[in-house]
Amino acid sequence: MSTSALIQLTKVQKIFLTEDMETHALSDIDFHVDRGEFVSITGPSGCGKSTLMSILGTLDTATSGRYVLNGKEVGALDERERARVRSEQIGFVFQAFNLIGDLSIAENIEVPLTYRADVDKNERRKMAMEALDRVGMTHRAKHYPAQLSGGQQQRVAVARALVGRPSILLADEPTGNLDSKNGESVMQLLKELHLAGSTLCMVTHDPRYTEWADRQVFMFDGRIVSGSVDASTPLDSPAMVASDPA
Template identity: 70%
Template sequence: MTNDPLIRLEGIKKVFFTDEVETHALSGVHFDIGRGEYVSISGPSGCGKSTLLAILGLLDTPSEGTYTLNNRQVADIGASERAQIRNKEIGFVFQAFNLIGDLSVFENVELPLTYRDGVSKAERRERAIAALERVGMAHRVKHYPAQLSGGQQQRVAVARALVGQPSILLADEPTGNLDSKNGEAVMELLDELHKAGSTICMVTHDPRYADFADRKIFMFDGRVVDEATMHRLRHEEDQRLMRPARAAAAAAATGGGAA
């Protein structure tokens, strides 16, 4: 990892407006991701993890704040160039795999390169096969997604993310649709890719998988907090949610709930 951050977020806010209701999904998020770093983002459901990842992946824009990617402010980049950056600089791995069912494994992995100018058919093939070899799926090039297990599909999805040689790999709950054995295998694959030099930012709700990262970022109610604060806030939230049930149980035990 170098001292030059690949990603810098400063005061990122995201507000959604629906039926005259404001939902503050992100509230002043600040952090950097260095080149070659492996970062996990974790927190309870609804804390803003996926919204943040969408902004990092140029799939959404912040309401306020500054996002700098590769020393360029994203706000200064037009829609057409953003699409090019997504294709060249960012590799996506999704919980649901998002493979195209009527394309073979090879065709799925090759697909991002077909949108690039100046990449020959021979080069596309060479790079697709190399990416599949990295994830241990080169022997399945002619298979279709429906012929693969969930773990194998996610490996193919990782190969598709890698084929463009992106600056950063963004993984959104990459083990969410997998059993524990396949989940561990995918996490070990990401760990190997990181050790080989890949920059990875992963969203996960599972503390076991967050531990694979070099650095853990914790989120609660749209803001970044330290680990101790997150555990305290989660405990307080759990206690708040349990109060009605405890009150009902106490009333029933003392006869207060009788008709």
């Protein structure tokens, strides 16, 4: 295990069972994210990216293998314990902004903190405004989601992910619902957060955005594909031979 790893997966498998079928979504995944690192994960549809992200975010559990987060094994925790880990250590940014329409922007940012018994109402508002300041959106605190553009809503979603001061930020297709201009703006924001010390792991299908990361990870058929391969290389080419990474 890397001594600087914030996240470490070892021989992780995920198998989905139905009455007549067994689907191996992830096979023998060895993967790590170091503290302060920005990692991108890409690959074709159905390769296991979203399944991997769900396990990293403790939204799902592996069928087998180990998941260590911040020095603690979390793969075998029950749902209540996993929810606490999510609340305290993980920030999420999704393709869909998932903002609540009848709450103001500041109130949306506060939502994750309502599950934290150690944060009172006044502290929630203070932390929400600090998070909005980090993404340049304090002037929109009293507005509602419908009054914001797509790019602005995603900035608010990033602020909501940051508000609990998580150990890692997980971004699942954060530019998927945005045009190219707003997509570039959100990527610039994520890069600025990374340069300020945040640890990020991002799933994207867009090869333009993989290069924003320190390290690019490629997936194919539920496996991590070894080697440094140009983003333009077809993922089903002979160069993309599945194996465990070094």
